[in-house]
Amino acid sequence: MSEILFMKGNEALAEAAIRAGLDAYFGYPITPQSEILEYLAVQMPKRGGVVLQAESEVASINMIYGAAGAGARVMTTTSSPGMSLMQEGISYIASAQLPCLLANVVRGGPGLGTIQPSQGDYFQATKGGGHGDYHMIVLAPSTVQEMADFVYLGFDLADKYRTPAMILADGALGQGMEKVVFPEYDPAKMKQPKPWATTGKANDRERNVITSLWLQPEKMEELNQLLQDKYRTISEQEVLWEEYQTEDAEVLFTAFGLAARIARKTIQLAREQGIKAGLFRPKTVWPFPYKRLNELARQVDMILDVELNAGQMVEDVRLGVEGVTPVFFHGRMGGMIPTPEEVLEKMEANLQTVRSNGQSKEVAK
């Protein structure tokens, strides 16, 4: 039985990375995630591995690019403005098909914004972010426990598909303390064979070249096709979500990460008032669980999407719902967090609109 610890989300993420066999971490301080670099600066020298404070996020991500190419298990973490700086490097890493783990402990934006929690980087994380046609696998934790669990999962998926994976958290998950248990991690998974790595051209193989440059458009399209095939496979096989009280739900909340915790509380309040509400929470926001959401959408009278932004995941929700049920949105921006009471009020108003328009699935029957 593993020990139950009480930790900040940032520290749990860092500790999980070490337990998953992190070879090297490169990062630059930025609030609200500097504890990750600080924790690793203490632990990595004692437990083995490289930790280096880079001169910028631009340098961090390119150190990751180099070290990932050299076959190491690598991670960098940052918060929103820093993640903007990393986009160029991520595009190269995706194109060169290298595994690595990133984390964005999102803060309010745009610009320098605020250091308070936000989900304003959903588009950047899930739709590419940098230049060109690529995706990252994006995992959205909702608890400190998942801050740790998704590190294991992120490294595994990154290796499996030779692609960057990202943990999309927020300032509250990074700073908040909760209990966490670290499951055993299989040491065999730490050192996957990487015959493509630039480790020095051994005499028994051809030279390894890691590049994202293909000047002939036919070649570049070929690479793009390969990437798209990979993304299709990931979309089919790696979609993860959680449902809460959806069995009898007439009203469905969609939310990821921290917002999903607010939605859970709102559901309790709604059920106390006799409104059957449930939650659909994507754990992978890329790939997004469109299919299951569509099934649920057919069952409920309305969907209220809750986010800490101006409405970003709601676009994927609407894509998944395909218009079969009304989709509403409630969000707060710039580091503000909605209360369950305000979300409930919004939901009740929306529900009244739906029912007075005769759009209820019950009425339709």
Next chain:
Amino acid sequence: MTDECTITEGMSAMDLVYDRPESLLDVRMHYCPGCGHSTVHKLLMEVVDEMEINSEIIGVAPVGCSVLAYEYMNIDMHQAAHGRATALATGIKRVLPDKYVFTYQGDGDLAAIGTAETIHSANRGENFLIIFINNGIYGMTGGQMAPTTPEGGKTATSPYGRDIGDMGAPIDIAAMIAPLPGTFYITRQTVHNAKGVRKTKKALTNALKYQQLNKGLCFVEIVTNCPSNWKLTPYEANQWMVDNMFDNYPLGDIKVPAKEDLS
């Protein structure tokens, strides 16, 4: 291929005094006639062969004319974004400290967009080799002004000549990083004549040998030409380089290790 001349007729193996280094692939290079890149590539691969480190070296080629260096060097190589070569090299060397690592960068890459990475790699004393090809112009993008373009230098983006008051003075990165304790060996060479070629090869050999000592950054700058973008013949380009580049970038050693540091 029929359009390539062969010089094997009348030659026997016994007569062979000079051959392509094994680590240099037998393919046609894309470099322009007279360009210094091909010479430096060959020298570097000769050194790799002579030191027998072909299986222990990793090169980083960032954006610029030499981004395709991996097409020619038969070693493990990693292509980098513009300006980020030394960050990549840092990542590689930190996880593979027993391997040899080098970057091969142009002036736009190293002295403009990658200045921060260059200086901080030097300041951290990263234990790899930077090969800096300084020809005072952007080659791959077609002849724009570089941070190293001499005063008055006419380029596509300084059509009336580089005006120091407006565009800044030619930047000397080697001199800037020399005072940093993290740098171990800094030298500036050229490859436009036989003497320069010999000295450059010696510098590359020194730098790679010093890497075994794990004592900091080695920096070999090679002042070279760009006949195509200078719009000169190879011969004229070399002359222009001697007349205009060497004043700004004097040849010779800039920082050499003391004898007691070589053990």
